[in-house]
Amino acid sequence: MPELLQFLVSGLTIGAVYALVALGFTLIHNASDVVNFAQGEFVMLGGMVTVFATAAGIPLPLAALLAIAVAVLVGLALHRLAIEPARGASAVTLIIITIGASIFLRGVAQIVFDKRFHQLPGFSGNDPIMVLGAAILPQSFWVLGGALIVFCGLFLFLERTLMGKAVLATAANRLAARLVGVDTSFVLALSFGLSAAIGALAGILITPITLTSFDVGTLLALKGFAAAMLGGMGSPLGAVVGGLVLGLLEALGAGYVSSAYKDAVAFLVILAVLFSMPQGLFGHRSVERV
Amino acid sequence: MNARWATLLILAAVIAVIPWFFPSGYYFRVAALVWVTALGAVGLQVLMGQAGQVSLGHAGFVGIGAYAMALGPKYLGLPVLACLPLGAVLAGLIAFLVGRPILRLKGHYLAVATLGFGILVALVLVSEIAITGGPDGIRIPRPEIFGWRPRGGEAWYWINGAALLIGVWLALNIQHSPSGRALAALHDSEVAARTIGIDVARHKLRAFVIAAVYGAVAGGLMAMMNGFVTPDAAGFLQSVEYVTMVVIGGLASVPGAVVGAAALVLLPQALTVFHEYEHAVLGLLIMLFMIFLRVGIVPGLATLLRRRPA
Numbered sequence: 001m002p003e004l005l006q007f008l009v010s011g012l013t014i015g016a017v018y019a020l021v022a023l024g025f026t027l028i029h030n031a032s033d034v035v036n037f038a039q040g041e042f043v044m045l046g047g048m049v050t051v052f053a054t055a056a057g058i059p060l061p062l063a064a065l066l067a068i069a070v071a072v073l074v075g076l077a078l079h080r081l082a083i084e085p086a087r088g089a090s091a092v093t094l095i096i097i098t099i100g101a102s103i104f105l106r107g108v109a110q111i112v113f114d115k116r117f118h119q120l121p122g123f124s125g126n127d128p129i130m131v132l133g134a135a136i137l138p139q140s141f142w143v144l145g146g147a148l149i150v151f152c153g154l155f156l157f158l159e160r161t162l163m164g165k166a167v168l169a170t171a172a173n174r175l176a177a178r179l180v181g182v183d184t185s186f187v188l189a190l191s192f193g194l195s196a197a198i199g200a201l202a203g204i205l206i207t208p209i210t211l212t213s214f215d216v217g218t219l220l221a222l223k224g225f226a227a228a229m230l231g232g233m234g235s236p237l238g239a240v241v242g243g244l245v246l247g248l249l250e251a252l253g254a255g256y257v258s259s260a261y262k263d264a265v266a267f268l269v270i271l272a273v274l275f276s277m278p279q280g281l282f283g284h285r286s287v288e289r290v
Numbered sequence: 291m292n293a294r295w296a297t298l299l300i301l302a303a304v305i306a307v308i309p310w311f312f313p314s315g316y317y318f319r320v321a322a323l324v325w326v327t328a329l330g331a332v333g334l335q336v337l338m339g340q341a342g343q344v345s346l347g348h349a350g351f352v353g354i355g356a357y358a359m360a361l362g363p364k365y366l367g368l369p370v371l372a373c374l375p376l377g378a379v380l381a382g383l384i385a386f387l388v389g390r391p392i393l394r395l396k397g398h399y400l401a402v403a404t405l406g407f408g409i410l411v412a413l414v415l416v417s418e419i420a421i422t423g424g425p426d427g428i429r430i431p432r433p434e435i436f437g438w439r440p441r442g443g444e445a446w447y448w449i450n451g452a453a454l455l456i457g458v459w460l461a462l463n464i465q466h467s468p469s470g471r472a473l474a475a476l477h478d479s480e481v482a483a484r485t486i487g488i489d490v491a492r493h494k495l496r497a498f499v500i501a502a503v504y505g506a507v508a509g510g511l512m513a514m515m516n517g518f519v520t521p522d523a524a525g526f527l528q529s530v531e532y533v534t535m536v537v538i539g540g541l542a543s544v545p546g547a548v549v550g551a552a553a554l555v556l557l558p559q560a561l562t563v564f565h566e567y568e569h570a571v572l573g574l575l576i577m578l579f580m581i582f583l584r585v586g587i588v589p590g591l592a593t594l595l596r597r598r599p600a
Contacts, residue, residue: 035398086581091397092344096537097580099530104573111566222405222526229402260417267406274403275391 002133007255008248009131013140013209015247016147017043020202021224022231022239023154024195030171030234031184031191034083034094038102039224040217041109042196045071046203047212048109051118060123068200074105075196079189102217109214122208139208146205150198151240158236167191171234226270232280241281246270294462297545301458305451309444318443320559325450326511328551329457331535333504335547336461338536340470341497342477343393344401347408348505348532351381353415353524355506356513360428361421370433374510381506382499389498393491408529415521427520430513446515453511454548457504461544464500473497505532538579540586549587 021039028036046067053063082097089097123142128135158164169177170187178184203212210216227246231238246266253265273281305325312318334348358377362368368376392403415422422428432439440446464470472493476483480490513519522528531554539550557575561568583590 035401082577082581086584089580089584090541092338092533092537092541093580093584095401096534097577099534100573100576100580102573104570104577107567107569107571107573111570218526222409226402226406229399233398258417261413264410264413267409271392271403271406274395274399278395278399280399 003255005132005134006136007251009134009136009140011248011251012244013143013247014206014250015244016143017202017206017220017243018223018227018246019240019243020147020150020198021220022227022243023150023236024199025224025228026234026236026239027167027191027195027198029228031167031188032083033091034098035091035225036078036192036195037095037098037221037225038078038105038217039195039199040219040221041102041105042071042075042199042217043203043206043220044109044212044214044217045074045105046200047120047207047216048113048118048203048214049200050204050207051120051212052113054120060120064201064204067204068197071196071200071203072193075192076189078196079192083192102221106214106217113214115214117211117213118207119211120204120207126208137209139205143205143209146201150201154198154236163190223266226266229280230270230273232282235280235282238280238282294466297462298455298459301545301548302455305455309447315443318447320443320555322443322446322450322515323512324552324555325447325454326508326515327535327555328548329450329454329511330505330508331532331539331547331551332454332457332461332544333501333508334532335536335539335541335544336464336473336504337497337501338533339541339543339547340465340477341473341494343494343497344397344533345404345498345501346401346526346529346533347404347406347411348501349524349526349528350408350411351385351502351505352509352512352528352532353411353519353521354381354384354502355509356519356523357415357422357428357509358506359430359510359513360423360519363431364428365421370431370514371435374507374514377510378503378506381502385499385502386495389495390491393494393498405526405529408524409526412521412524412526415524422521425521427518430517430519432517433514440514446511450511450515453507457507458544458548461504465544469493469496534576538576538586540588540590543586543588546586546588553587 021043024039024042025036028034028039049067049070050060050063053066054060058066078101082101083094086094086097122137122139124138126137128137158168166177166182167187167190169180169182170184174184177187223246224243227242228239229242230246231240231242249269250262250266254262257265308321309318312321330348330352334345337343337345355377358373358380359370362373362376363370388407392400392407395403416425418424432441440449472483472488475486475488476490476493484490509523512523535550535554536547537550538553539548540546557572558568561571564571579587585593
């Protein structure tokens with residue numbers, strides 16, 4: 001029983017990070033139909049900038065804010081300089097552009113920072129808390145709490161504010177949104193900035209547990225993409241559920257089956273889900289128009 | 291003379307002529323790598339360019355072909371060369387089995403499913419250390435063709451060049467066959483293709499199997515050339531590179547896949563001078579190409595040339 005609890009907590013912790021990355025995917029996808037494979041690089045920037053800023057003597061909260069600001073700037077630049085000029089290109093072309101962007105950002109990060117692994121101290125120390133026989137890192141609570149705040153904040157923003165409704169309207173039908181006076185290009189920029197901020201926050205929160213380096217982004221982007229697909233692309237709720245389910249599956253797979261195949265468990269389940277529900281867990285059936 | 295033969299003739303001429311300009315044996319190796327990579331990319335072009343189905347797991351099949359060259363001789367006692375068709379058949383069979391459910395998916399869902407497949411293959415290769423040698427890779431015995439043992443870059447340059455020529459010829463034939471027209475039709479609209487009586491599922495599956503066989507043959511040749519293979523050959527980044535090659539060269543064009551492969555193999559070689567900046571420059575170039583030459587290098591150049599005389 002303590003074993004199961006241990007796996008559940010570590011699964012939820014990493015799952016929360018996948019959920020945040022998947023949320024970033026979903027936000028950008030909804031506003032622009034772009035699947036942004038550079039999403040993982042925002043997570044990397046969040047972790048790396050915080051590490052180097054604290055090393056330079058800046059207090060942690062300020063360093064974290066700085067990291068988020070850097071990621072948002074990069075996100076806006078990505079939109080303005082790479083996505084906007086390629087408007088109207090095919091989906092595959094756009095995917096390649098974002099993959100190019102992620103290779104570029106990784107390359108720049110390895111020049112600006114370095115190629116080593118870095119760690120941050122846990123925000124509330126590194127002594128595990130014993131809960132029902134399971135040892136839980138205090139940082140896990142930071143990750144889960146941070147993710148929960150983002151989920152709730154995003155929900156309130158989308159459902160309760162005019163700007164949020166404009167984002168939803170753009171996601172539902174871009175042309176119709178523009179017709180009723182929504183500034184869709186602003187919504188687009190906002191989506192990139194927002195998902196960069198969310199990604200960076202995920203990177204800052206998880207770094208004390210998993211370490212960071214210039215190339216952590218690739219695998220996180222893959223898992224986040226898979227989580228978004230699992231939930232059904234386009235649904236923020238689906239992204240959160242998909243991320244958490246993916247994290248739990250991985251932790252349980254690593255615990256009970258084989259740690260070498262923990263990634264395999266996740267992807268096998270995704271294949272199984274997609275085979276039985278080709279639109280993901282929360283996706284809508286689409287009808288092709290000829 | 292039609293465009294198909296012109297393409298083949300140009301490719302054959304390029305393969306025959308450029309060795310004259312090679313200052314050292316190293317260039318043979320790099321060019322041999324270009325040809326064999328291009329062979330894998332041409333297979334993906336049939337699936338992506340002709341049938342319009344994205345695959346982020348193409349390197350999985352390349353890996354299957356490459357590891358067949360190592361595991362066949364080791365466990366089945368087969369001569370290395372016999373493992374090349376064996377790997378191709380195996381990859382085709384696996385593609386046939388996983389293809390049917392995977393190809394029901396569309397767009398991003400198809401992308402993530404093929405991605406999952408590729409990652410699973412790479413994971414098995416990394417984790418089954420007792421069989422595959424794990425992350426350190428495994429050695430391939432030297433092949434022997436009727437008593438001749440190909441050695442060094444030059445021998446492999448000609449072998450891979452010939453293989454690529456055959457591969458391009460077959461791909462062009464597929465494109466212009468009834469089957470290729472069916473692929474083009476379902477690429478445009480699956481519903482419309484179905485209404486004119488095309489068995490969409492069967493044609494997609496066929497393209498998937500063809501791509502897998504190309505990938506496996508390319509992987510097998512590459513493994514024999516290097517005498518060694520690691521799980522990286524089947525990795526996600528490798529799959530992304532294949533997709534990038536096809537798209538950069540020009541999705542709709544078979545020779546485009548060759549040009550794209552050349553670009554992606556040669557660029558890192560040229561950029562080693564900048565060592566530190568290699569990734570940054572590579573990423574930047576990929577972005578610039580895709581933003582400003584959206585249709586790809588070969589169709590883009592073709593349009594430019596056609597416009598000139600007018």
